[in-house]
Amino acid sequence: MPPMLEATDLSVRFGSTVAVDGVSLTLPDGPSGLGLIGESGSGKSTVGRALLRLVRPTGGSVRFDGEDVLAMRQLRPYRQAVQVVLQDTEGALSPRMRIGAAIAEVLRTHRLVPRAAERDRVVELLTDVGLAAEHAERYPHQLSGGQRQRVAIARALAVRPRVLILDEPTSALDVTVQARVLDLFERLREEHRLAYLLISHDLAVVERLCERTAVMYRGRIVEEGPTEQVLHDPRNDYTRTLRDAVPRLPEAAG
Numbered sequence: 115m116p117p118m119l120e121a122t123d124l125s126v127r128f129g130s131t132v133a134v135d136g137v138s139l140t141l142p143d144g145p146s147g148l149g150l151i152g153e154s155g156s157g158k159s160t161v162g163r164a165l166l167r168l169v170r171p172t173g174g175s176v177r178f179d180g181e182d183v184l185a186m187r188q189l190r191p192y193r194q195a196v197q198v199v200l201q202d203t204e205g206a207l208s209p210r211m212r213i214g215a216a217i218a219e220v221l222r223t224h225r226l227v228p229r230a231a232e233r234d235r236v237v238e239l240l241t242d243v244g245l246a247a248e249h250a251e252r253y254p255h256q257l258s259g260g261q262r263q264r265v266a267i268a269r270a271l272a273v274r275p276r277v278l279i280l281d282e283p284t285s286a287l288d289v290t291v292q293a294r295v296l297d298l299f300e301r302l303r304e305e306h307r308l309a310y311l312l313i314s315h316d317l318a319v320v321e322r323l324c325e326r327t328a329v330m331y332r333g334r335i336v337e338e339g340p341t342e343q344v345l346h347d348p349r350n351d352y353t354r355t356l357r358d359a360v361p362r363l364p365e366a367a368g
């Protein structure tokens with residue numbers, strides 16, 4: 115069996131900038147988590163965007179269940195299987211659309227449930243992410259940042275994905291809210307058997323959600339291994355520098 119999602123020797127250039135330079139990574143079936151860490155500009159988000167086919171790689175391949183993603187003509191099944199949750203929750207939701215309608219829109223686009231069952235499915239999704247039926251009637255500005263992020267997660271889950279690409283999914287939230295959204299990600303990972311590719315500056319978040327971690331530096335992966343080993347006993351000098359620059363690892367805090 116091929117791995118679920120596999121990038122091999124992936125490269126992305128923007129003009130003369132080499133954003134991603136020969137990256138290979140593998141996401142096994144969920145529940146699983148691969149963390150992608152590295153300083154700003156190292157190419158992490160571009161890897162995520164390339165996997166989502168939002169930017170065209172200049173080299174390498176992406177395979178999903180063994181199928182060549184870059185050659186796919188019919189993208190809808192892949193777009194359903196591989197969803198994304200970003201940091202920017204305000205930008206993700208239309209300010210004039212009620213939350214229920216915003217979730218129903220996804221169900222309709224992907225023709226997932228008959229109209230008559232839409233409302234029930236919306237409530238089910240809201241409940242799944244820790245919101246209530248009444249939130250369906252609200253507009254985005256009537257929710258907190260943490261609640262808006264839960265709506266973004268509900269929209270991603272609406273299509274029953276197998277992979278979630280999480281790009282700094284808790285960075286815009288304050289610390290207590292972050293902790294609760296993190297609990298949610300932890301639960302959903304198991305319940306929906308999701309594979310996470312988690313892009314984050316917050317190593318504590320990576321440690322919680324990911325068994326494996328890859329470290330990017332200037333477009334390349336310089337180290338990859340079990341999260342515990344990469345964060346606590348790094349083999350690479352750059353990883354050590356990165357880890358020591360972050361004050362929030364439990365070991366540093368304790």
Ligand SMILES: Nc1ncnc2c1ncn2[C@@H]1O[C@H](COP(=O)(O)OP(=O)(O)OP(=O)(O)O)[C@@H](O)[C@H]1O
Nearest residue numbers: 128131132133152153154155156157158159160161
């Ligand atoms: N659409 C684009 N056009 C031109 N250059 C880009 C584009 N997107 C990214 N880049 C460049 O590619 C490099 C990698 O950017 P990327 O956003 O992937 O890094 P990152 O590691 O995710 O950074 P951050 O942690 O700040 O989000 C950077 O030099 C960036 O300026």
